[in-house]
Amino acid sequence: MRQLPLFPVTVVGSLPRPPSLLEAMTLARQGRLAPAELEACVQSAVEAAIRLQEECGVDVVSDGEQGRPDFYSFIAQRVDGVELLSLKDLARHVEDRPLFERLLADLDIPLSSVRLPVVVASLRRRDSLAMRELQRAQRLTDRPIKVALPGPYLLTCSAWVQALSSVSYPDQEALGRDVVSLLRREVEDLGEAGCEFVQFDEPMLADVAFSEPEERGNMLRAALSRRVDPDRELAFAVDLINRVVEGFEPLRTGLHVCRGHCAAQDRIRLRGSYHRLLPYFGQMKIRQFVLEYASEQEDNLEALARLPDDREIGLGVLNPRTAEMEPVETVISKTRRLARAIGPERIFLNPDCGFEAFAHRPVNTTTGAAAKLRVLALAAARLRRSFAES
Ligand SMILES: [Zn+2]
Structure with a gap:
């Protein structure tokens, strides 16, 4: 693990993603572009994404997830037993179809435009989830690389739909066992190959913690209206993530939670403070919690001091x-x-x-993203100077 600055x-x-890549992805999906041509487009987009970050x-750079259609459905391409279903197909199988359709209408999502991974048979890894992404990025940069993976709770709970999944997995606990094995193998491979930061994306934890059962905030949750006891869900999430990461210290692991993953407009984003989740974060053997504190009104940063003092915060600013x-x-x-509350060494x-x-x-343009990242780097440079002097 390389030494990082403050x-x-x-x-x-x-x-x-560049427009040419989006077009190539569409053509490839329609079978009108050869895999090798798509790969060439992805390659040049990743190169541009890495240059931009440098x-x-x-x-700590990422490959910009340029090769993925979104942050988690790509697993359907790499794991047998997972299929992408359109919301229209899914609506036929969810337990509370009227609620599901009402939420989709609220979210202004046409039923056919989004496809979600659903478990339809026993999981079998056909290909690594992210090794090729890591290796491609490593050829393009000397900087430490962060790889994001869908978290075990997201995979277990969003992909298990009783009518389709229960033939192979009677319940989510059973699916969770295979998801944990799948992710453990991935973390092991990524760590051995020199990845310096593996982040698990768990947007559904915000959904569990912040939304009331009668107003479940997003479509993932809507499809999953089976279990409504948040404490039980959060305990399950803790157990899953701990089983995934156990034994892989000192690899830097992260957990990203956010409240607006499905919603472009702010009005349908979830609201709520992370305080509800802190006791559960404290039980997770995760090094860094990557949280959003820029777009939320209520931001009692000081509460993060309640986390054990060997944990870091990826501060969303x-x-x-x-x-x-x-x-x-x-x-x-x-x-x-935040530095006053937890010390400067624990903040990304x-x-x-x-x-x-x-x-x-x-949700942004390449120019907009670059301008924002420059603000971050400028802030970091000034903070480093002032902390070095003090
Ligand atoms: Zn997020």
Whole structure:
């Protein structure tokens, strides 16, 4: 593990994809572009994404998730037993179809435009989830690389749909066992290959913690209206993640939670403070919690001091969904506040979320993302200077 400067600057995962890549992805999906041609497009997009991060001063870079259609459905391409179903197909199988359709209408999502991974048979790894992404990125940069993977709770709970999954897995606990094995193998491979930061994306934890049963905030959850006891769900999430990461210290592991993964507009984003999750975070054997503190009104950063003192915070200080630029002074003062509460050595700086978690739903432009990342790097440089002097 290489030594990093104070306040390392990183990204949460995705960066905007170039229009040529989006077009190539569409053509490939329709069978009108050969895999090798798609790969060439991905390769040049990853190269551009990495150059952009280097130029903007990002210390721990990602491949911008350029090769993925979104942050988690790509597992259907790499694991047998997982199929992508459109929401229209899925609606036929969910337990509470009226609720599901009402939420989709609220979210303004056409039933046919989104496809979710669903377990339809026993899982079998056909290909590594992210090794090729790591190796491609390693050929393009000397900087430490972060790889994001869908978290075990997301995979277990969003992909298990009783009508389709119960033939192979009677319940989520049974599926969880195979998901844990799948992810453990991946973490082991990534660590051995020199990956320096593996982040698990668990947006559904926000959903479990913040939404009331009668107003479940997003479509993933809507499809999953079976279990509504948040404490039981969160305990299950802790157990799954701990089984995935056990024995892999000192690899830096991270857990990213955010409240707006499916929603472009702020009005349908979940609201709520992370306090509810802190006791569960404290039980997770995860090194870093990558959280959003830019786009949320309530931001009692000091509460993070309740976490065990060997844990880091990936502090979200930029809203990836807006064109307005956060003033560097705001980023600095927020970071200072957290540094007073938990010490400067435990803080990474990052945006609240990816810049393009879904390829079909960009939330920013490449220029906008670059400008925001430069703000982060500038804030980090000033903070480092002042902490070195003090
Ligand atoms: Zn996010």
